[in-house]
Amino acid sequence: MKHSANIEADAPSISRLRAIAGHRAVWPVVALALIFVVDGFISPGFFHIRIVEGRLFGNLIDILYRAAPTALVALGMAIVIGTKGIDLSVGSVIAIVGAVITWRIHAGDPHFAILLIALGVGLLCGLWNGFLVAILDIQPIIATLILMVSGRGIGLMINLLYGGTNPSFISPLLQGLSVGHIGLIPTRLILGVAIFCALWLLIRRTALGLFLESVGGNSAAADLTGINARLIKYAAYLICALCAAWAGVILAADTHTSDPVSVGLYIELDAILAVVIGGGSLAGGRIYLGMTVLGALIIQALTTSILTSGLPPEYNLVVKAVVVIIVLLLQSNNLRSALYATLARQPR
């Protein structure tokens, strides 16, 4: 930072560049754009959007559609990470919610009630995690690991309640919320946007966001200011589990079944990745909801691109890792300052 003044004095263009590049949204947007540019070259029809059976179809819609559950989970994760925590149990919450939905449908409950039950189950999971982290002061990674490990087993046990291994179900209501569409637009996107807006209002239009970030930034200081740090942490895990529960509804309805072993597998890792690509730090103290969604979109865009490009799917994970590393490096302040220093030294 000591040299920045000099650089700005003799290289105004670089200082402007720095101002633009300094904005946190720039690099993720650039990354997403780059992915699309590459897509445009290798598969010319990539951006084509058409209407099939009264709804929009196309790669771009597909990316949004498939990213929705990850983005939901990532939003909850962003809030938890903002409090310097982490929630590894989101995949298990999805599995439990799916199992409970299938079970209750087989039991013949009204489907609207089942939707509420599903969210209630999510809330219970959040209560458990919050209890371990905020009340018992267990480190978040361990506390949520408990549900992460046990959750899929709980899902299987629920399946056993009525004797199915991968029981399937049909529910017009739930499937309507997941794979249906209103007008041309898939319902899950509309609901996803609604949930995003609700969370944004909750975080940015009440003081909850400030309190969450204070607790994440310096828990002791927040406590001495009078903030009830335990309660705030508790709230974060509740919100996160609710988001995961909604993702669970979408995924269960999408697959028509309860498959606790593989539904939402590794989604917690994608969610954490989305938060980090969006500029969130595991050290806590900052919550970027919009950026987190962008992160989830980048991850899904990559996956979709690799699949449509004709690369063998085995390459998927490795290519994903490479792109993620590049995005994170671009966001690194140290690397950026080093880059500018080199740029500024070059004669023009």
Add this chain to the structure above:
Amino acid sequence: MVGVSKAFPGVRALERVDFRVEAGEVHALLGENGAGKSTLIKIMTGALRGDEGEIRLDGRPVEIGAPGQARALGIGTVYQEVNLIPTMSVTKNLTLGRQPRRFGLIAWREARRLARARLKRLKIDIDVERPLGSYSVAIQQLVAIARALEDDTRVLVLDEPTASLDANETELLFGIMRNLKRRGIAMVFITHFIDQVYQIADCISVLRNGRLVGSAATADLPPLKLISLMLGRELERTEERLAAGASTARGEPIVVAEGVGRRRLMAPFDLSIRPGEVVGLAGLLGSGRTEVAKLIFGAVRPDCGRLEVGGAPMTTHSPGQSLRRGMAFCPEDRKAEGLIGELTVRENIILALQTKRGWLRRLSHDEQEELAQKMIKALAIATPDADKQVGQLSGGNQQKVVLARALVSDPRILILDEPTRGIDVGAHAEIVALIRSLCAQGLALLVASSELDELVAVSDRIAVLRDRRKIGEIESREITRENVIRTIAGAKA
């Protein structure tokens, strides 16, 4: 040690200090924070190297370049924080790094025998297989001493060994120290507890600002003399009080503490503060200033006594309740307990007020900006704008942000712990003036400070603390530096 100096970049930590310890004596090393005690100890034990001067052991000059060498020469150290591993057994802690081996493996039976032998030297008999953490702090401290003490140890350095011990535990430790003394071991004893110095020490050396300002046999150095040496004041010099006759105190007390205290932290004390009054907390380092402030604010929960704020007793003793009752607190350690470095200046400033309003009634961005700008101007906080991350401000400005946060919450009672630490003289005067004007409007103020001059200048009443005990109160007209020092020194246990 003769003429030992040490300079760190920008500071001269030690200036030609001579320090002498005789065999079989307990030598107390005293001084306020930053006086150079730790540096001296580190040079003696090989953790640091002195820039000049030499160290002699039995009259022979020695080189101590590393902790290992110090140990080989017979100098053992027990550091301030017990640096043992609480989850490991006593045996493992006592033999860590020098386990007896057999065929390349650790011989645990031999290790246990060794551990017991080490403890026996101190006449301690405990189960060496239990994890260290399951024992009391006092026992842990003794284990630390047992670890430092070899067969051939000649000098034992004890850095604040009694800081977290209660009276009985301290007595136990002293018993062991007397025992070691009889065996001819020289001990360097660092403490902030003046009483303890007179209980156990044969000799006292006082450091101040890196210089040795006095060294004498305990009998020749009465408490009064000792404390003025430490604080660097000659008692003849008495200054006029700034606030003399300007007291704005009125009405019934707004804070009443009766017998509030907490075991190991602070003996029960009584204290009251009236609106418009400035109550100072004076005492040496470690005397309990911060503890009193935190107990009253509820940052630390008292385990006895009764605390009334605004006419109603405190029930939960939480910062949240204190905030709602109109209290605000500026902690001493702004990095660890004050600021939220990730957040902006604006967010830090409005945080307490926002907490008071609750999460639903959010201050709009414009309101936040207005409050922040007002405080930035009032306290002359040097920041380009209110949206700068507070972690990037300089120390003094960070301190002002903490103060701004407390003031914005519109408190009736303000508790300041070291309010002017790291603040330049100009800002200091501004802050004092601001505090004065707030008091004129009926704010009750509790100030804990190590700057005696500052306390004397602003306080209407000073509560004097010593060794985690309130030992007296000085009223308006009697407040002079001399009187405060007398009180600190006077109450000899």
